[in-house]
Amino acid sequence: MEEAASRARFLDGPQFMIPPPQEGNGQAVRMLRSHYRRPRRRRVRNGLVIEAYGTLLIKEPRMSERTPISLLSREFPHVGGHVCGHVCGRVCGRVCGQVRGQVRGHVGTWLRAVCGLVSLMAMVVVVGACDQSAGNGGAAAANRASPTADEAKATGAKSAEPAVGAQAAAPASAGGSSATSEDGSVDGPPPIELDPPLLDFGILPPSVAKEGTVRLVNKGNKELEVLTVQPSCKCTTIDDISGKKIPVGGSIELRATMKSQSAPGKKSADIKILIDGYSQVIPLQLKQEVSLPVRVSPSYLNVVKGQPTTGRIVIESIDKQPFTVCAIGGKKPNLIGFDSAKDAPRNQYLLDWDFDRDFAPGEAKRYWLMETDRADCPLVDIFVRHESTVVLPRGISPTEYRHTFGRLEQGGTYDFVLDLTKIGADEKIVAAASASSAAKVELISAVLEGEVMHVALRVVPNPDTLGLTWIPFTVYSSTGRQADQAVWGQYVPKGLTGCYGR
Structure with missing residues (x-):
């Protein structure tokens, strides 16, 4: 069973x-x-x-x-x-x-x-x-x-187990053997087979949308109608196939687009499909993994009270190309079994970390920044889950907490958008201010679209700012409410390629 x-x-x-x-x-x-x-x-x-x-x-x-x-x-x-x-x-x-x-x-x-x-x-x-x-x-x-003559004809006088992804369709497709509810609907799943049974979007870079298609195949002996289709997460958008009919032995396509989150890690969602005359929905599972070209596993440090403060992390390139870990947190990395003075670059490393050794007391940032020599991935951020890194909401809720400009040449500016929710009907975003002496954060514009306020911001560094830079900033509304965030990256001298180490 x-x-x-x-x-x-x-x-x-x-x-x-x-x-x-x-x-x-x-x-x-x-x-x-x-x-x-x-x-x-x-x-x-x-x-x-x-x-x-x-x-x-x-x-x-x-x-x-x-x-x-x-x-x-x-x-x-x-x-x-x-x-x-x-x-x-x-x-x-x-x-x-x-x-x-x-x-x-x-x-x-x-x-x-x-x-x-x-x-x-x-x-x-x-x-x-x-x-x-x-x-x-x-x-x-x-x-x-004793099946009826119509049942025997429809099934070819033989029974079969439901196919993977068919959601146990065979009992419901027999045409009367399943229990029915008070409203006359079949108390069971419809005879629908999903092809493929799972939408796997693979490995995606942060904040990128990818589309997939699944076929809904009617394995029953009568025409079926789609009542509604509902995704479980706002990260997923779908075609509206409500009201479409699926002939016996035929199929229709459902296109779904899933946007990757901004933070590295695995993400799953599902789409619920309801067929007319059946009480059970068909769940279509979706999954993806968000990763930079250089992946870390696990993707975060869990150092909250009661958890171990030491551990190891696997660092590897997705394309299996060798690379160099230049620094992490602005310091030389503690790579197990690797000597940078003797050994050639590899495509995988094992990093030994110690929270008390690698982080100064009271100075842990929300992300631990690792520098590599790859042009397509100069910085890799590792989320640090600790009491000191928790962002306390102050009424205005950001939809994302990860904001990075990667690597920029000295003096370069960076424009990005901060999305905020829980904005009042007459509330406006009026100012932005940086808490860092290394750079300013300027407000460009704020546009309300539905329930989301799109706030355009610009990072303007000081002329002498170099190395890893962490810039906390605050966005203020006309009602006195605020949202505290941070943006980070690395400034390097003009023309520099490879490792900088700061």
């Missing part, structure tokens, strides 16, 4: 709970706790799985929600018999046997009595399920066992 099979829990009647052992019983208590915390699974026929893990769960491929046992037994009559024989005989018996074998004395007597009571309650509940299965589920089982 597929891992994606959903679970249904016994909600009617008592839960099959094993009381925890009492403290003070030493080794036996520890052994019992270890035993009950380990999931124990037993597979039986017809796709049913019984799990003993404190409470008993049942897993059925055709059940999509947590369902009372009364409804479960009506829809799947084979469940009651299996529960009677398997749960009472195997689960309760096995647990009681473990108790008898591991615990002695008064504690053991108490636990054996509890096991007997649990077994009795299990039999009461599941016998009721058996009776209801015989009364209400027999006809449903007979109908499922």
